[in-house]
Amino acid sequence: MSSIFGVMTRFVYVVIGIILLSAFVGLFTNGIQIEFTLFVNNVIEIVKSLIFPENLIVLGPTKHEFSIFINFWDYYYYSLIIFLSALIISIITGVLITYIMILLPQKLNNFVSKCVSFSESLPDLFIIMVIQFSVIYYYKQTGTLLFPVAGSSQDNTYILPIITLALIPSFMIFRINLHLFNEEWKKSYVELARSKGFNKTDIFFSHVLRNMAPSIFSHSKTIVLYLLSSMVIFERLFNIHGIMTYMTSYPIPNIIAFTLIMFFIPIFVLYALITTLIEKNTGQRLEW
Amino acid sequence: MYILKQLFLNKLFLTGFIIISGLFLSSILYFLLFNDRIPTSPLLYDSGGKPLPAPYSFETVPPFGTDNFGRDLSIVMLVGTKYTIAAALIVTFLRVFPSIWIGLFIHFFLQKFERPIKSIADALNYFPMTLFAFLLLNVVLVQEVTSFVVDGVQVKGPEPLSYWNRILIYLMLLASLFIPTNSILIGNEVKAIYKKEFIEISRTLGASNWRIVTKHIKPFLVPQLAIIFLRDFIQTLLLMSHLAVLGLFLGGYTRRDDLFGQTNMLSNSNEWAGLLGMWWKFLWTSYPWISFIPIIFLSILILSAKGMMEGLNSVLMAADNMREPAEKRKVNEVIKSNNPFQRVKQIT
Numbered sequence: 258m259s260s261i262f263g264v265m266t267r268f269v270y271v272v273i274g275i276i277l278l279s280a281f282v283g284l285f286t287n288g289i290q291i292e293f294t295l296f297v298n299n300v301i302e303i304v305k306s307l308i309f310p311e312n313l314i315v316l317g318p319t320k321h322e323f324s325i326f327i328n329f330w331d332y333y334y335y336s337l338i339i340f341l342s343a344l345i346i347s348i349i350t351g352v353l354i355t356y357i358m359i360l361l362p363q364k365l366n367n368f369v370s371k372c373v374s375f376s377e378s379l380p381d382l383f384i385i386m387v388i389q390f391s392v393i394y395y396y397k398q399t400g401t402l403l404f405p406v407a408g409s410s411q412d413n414t415y416i417l418p419i420i421t422l423a424l425i426p427s428f429m430i431f432r433i434n435l436h437l438f439n440e441e442w443k444k445s446y447v448e449l450a451r452s453k454g455f456n457k458t459d460i461f462f463s464h465v466l467r468n469m470a471p472s473i474f475s476h477s478k479t480i481v482l483y484l485l486s487s488m489v490i491f492e493r494l495f496n497i498h499g500i501m502t503y504m505t506s507y508p509i510p511n512i513i514a515f516t517l518i519m520f521f522i523p524i525f526v527l528y529a530l531i532t533t534l535i536e537k538n539t540g541q542r543l544e545w
Numbered sequence: 546m547y548i549l550k551q552l553f554l555n556k557l558f559l560t561g562f563i564i565i566s567g568l569f570l571s572s573i574l575y576f577l578l579f580n581d582r583i584p585t586s587p588l589l590y591d592s593g594g595k596p597l598p599a600p601y602s603f604e605t606v607p608p609f610g611t612d613n614f615g616r617d618l619s620i621v622m623l624v625g626t627k628y629t630i631a632a633a634l635i636v637t638f639l640r641v642f643p644s645i646w647i648g649l650f651i652h653f654f655l656q657k658f659e660r661p662i663k664s665i666a667d668a669l670n671y672f673p674m675t676l677f678a679f680l681l682l683n684v685v686l687v688q689e690v691t692s693f694v695v696d697g698v699q700v701k702g703p704e705p706l707s708y709w710n711r712i713l714i715y716l717m718l719l720a721s722l723f724i725p726t727n728s729i730l731i732g733n734e735v736k737a738i739y740k741k742e743f744i745e746i747s748r749t750l751g752a753s754n755w756r757i758v759t760k761h762i763k764p765f766l767v768p769q770l771a772i773i774f775l776r777d778f779i780q781t782l783l784l785m786s787h788l789a790v791l792g793l794f795l796g797g798y799t800r801r802d803d804l805f806g807q808t809n810m811l812s813n814s815n816e817w818a819g820l821l822g823m824w825w826k827f828l829w830t831s832y833p834w835i836s837f838i839p840i841i842f843l844s845i846l847i848l849s850a851k852g853m854m855e856g857l858n859s860v861l862m863a864a865d866n867m868r869e870p871a872e873k874r875k876v877n878e879v880i881k882s883n884n885p886f887q888r889v890k891q892i893t
Contacts, residue, residue, distance in 0.1 A: 266664075267664070270664040270665060270667070270668050271667075271668040271671050272668075273665065273668065274665050274667075274668025274669055274671065274672070275668065275671065275672060277665075278669065278672050278677065282677070282680045282681060285680070285681050285683075285684050285685065286684060374855070375848060375851060375852075378779060378847060378848065378851040379844055379847070379848070380782075380783055380786060380840070380843060380844055380847055381783075382786055382787070382790065382821065382840055382843075383840050383841075383843075383844050386825075386828060386836065386837065386840055389828060390828060390833055390837075393828075393829070393833075482670050482671070485671070485673040486673040486674050486675045486676070486787075487675075488673065489673055489675045489676045489679070489787070489791070490675065490787050490790055490791070493790060493791060494790065494825070501673070501676060504676060504680075505676070505679060505680070505683075505791075508680050508683065513680070517671070517672065521671060
């Protein structure tokens with residue numbers, strides 16, 4: 258029960274933070290006006306439109322007002338699908354790479370983990386560029402387009418952005434995993450299991466991974482934050498019409514606040530569920 | 546001093562340091578010697594006398610070719626180096642230095658409010674930083690007065706600010722966005738150091754806060770700050786390149802006609818992130834190498850900073866191990882005797 262309360266207070270804090278920041282953005286929409294009254298007005302405006310969503314109105318190209326709900330959900334689900342699948346894929350690939358590394362001999366292991374630690378800090382733009390370029394190059398050489406490189410308003414592209422978005426986070430998870438694994442592997446129960454003749458695969462998947470899971474989960478918050486700030490760039494470069502594009506084209510404080518809060522609700526639900534599950538099964542309280 | 550000496554013996558740190566300072570110094574040297582003059586190649590003709598289209602490849606104009614204005618790209622990159630590194634350094638400094646004081650202040654005077662402050666600062670994390678910076682700067686960095694029609698009346702957009710003001714605001718905003726999280730981070734570091742035993746003792750002997758900070762916390766905090774500084778340097782470069790892709794960059798742009806009279810945007814400072822944003826579109830044309838040049842240079846810069854960070858980390862770890870005396874290993878006594886088996890202890 259207390260954990261649910263903790264999650265709720267956390268949610269409230271994040272909502273407050275988002276509202277304050279969105280109100281702050283409102284100070285910059287018509288030149289710089291650092292005025293406290295305007296800030297307070299913005300906050301009130303945002304809270305009002307969060308309670309009554311019909312206040313969320315944008316101006317169309319012909320200066321005609323219409324509610325955002327005409328096409329908001331399309332943008333929303335599109336972004337959410339890309340975000341969540343990138344998160345899940347990166348965690349799975351991170352764990353799989355760790356498993357493969359464990360089977361390799363120690364010397365190679367050290368070398369590869371050093372390489373990964375460097376490639377993790379490569380700018381995401383570099384990776385996007387290389388991937389986009391190689392797909393185009395392949396198309397030029399053979400005439401078959403492996404994946405659509407950029408989306409358009411009619412058909413959405415999924416595969417390439419998801420893969421590209423998941424690439425760097427999976428390296429991050431791999432590095433965290435390797436660190437956790439090295440600590441876990443020294444423990445005596447592993448030694449016991451090995452002396453009984455279990456092979457590495459069995460031990461890794463049935464014992465070590467289970468013990469590592471809570472720590473991986475609590476580290477995954479950095480991954481979520483990384484994905485969030487990368488999404489903005491991805492939507493621009495892959496021409497995805499998602500919520501980040503939506504927010505940049507309608508930079509009105511209440512719409513920004515509403516969109517971001519809506520985007521965080523699924524993440525929060527997911528995290529709250531997993532934390533309670535882990536607490537029930539292992540008795541560990543997790544901070545995230 | 547010892548750590549510094551060890552640092553320059555560390556291969557990773559040294560390579561990173563040499564690359565960054567080499568790039569920076571050569572760029573400054575070029576400024577002093579040639580005053581940032583960028584050589585432009587004139588319209589070139591092939592053997593039949595037909596004019597060749599403007600972005601010349603790296604085969605015609607070594608080493609990197611030219612852009613569609615006929616400017617030599619290697620020199621453009623060299624000129625931009627100092628602005629890139631200097632901007633990133635200034636932003637990083639503005640980010641870290643005030644955070645030290647705020648972090649100390651939170652730790653010493655605002656302990657009661659620590660939890661709520663931390664939670665709110667944590668909430669800032671959930672607002673994508675690139676988006677936040679973009680929304681704030683989008684209007685500030687506007688260069689041309691936009692006009693649009695509302696109810697049949699021509700309305701002018703906000704007036705553009707002067708050149709130096711724009712640069713100043715760009716730097717200040719990028720710095721201030723990260724001050725809250727950095728202050729919390731440094732506050733946590735201070736807290737961890739404050740728990741050590743010798744500080745307790747020093748306090749019972751009557752040391753003031755100031756003395757504790759300068760004499761006891763500083764030696765432990767400075768190496769951590771160096772790591773934070775390098776990490777922020779990388780983050781700043783990433784953020785700058787992200788913003789550039791969204792069309793906002795340091796110094797803005799001017800519109801100029803290229804060799805064929807088409808109007809194109811031209812970065813004022815030739816700073817790398819801006820070049821990256823401007824040249825991304827070349828990826829879709831038949832001269833994709835142009836867009837690869839700035840991103841490769843940026844990656845090199847980021848990787849060298851990363852190398853410095855890794856080197857610093859390993860040196861600090863080694864120094865830590867030296868400071869704490871290693872536990873004496875227990876050596877099992879070996880019983881020397883000729884017999885393969887022997888009773889160890891005589892039972893009486």
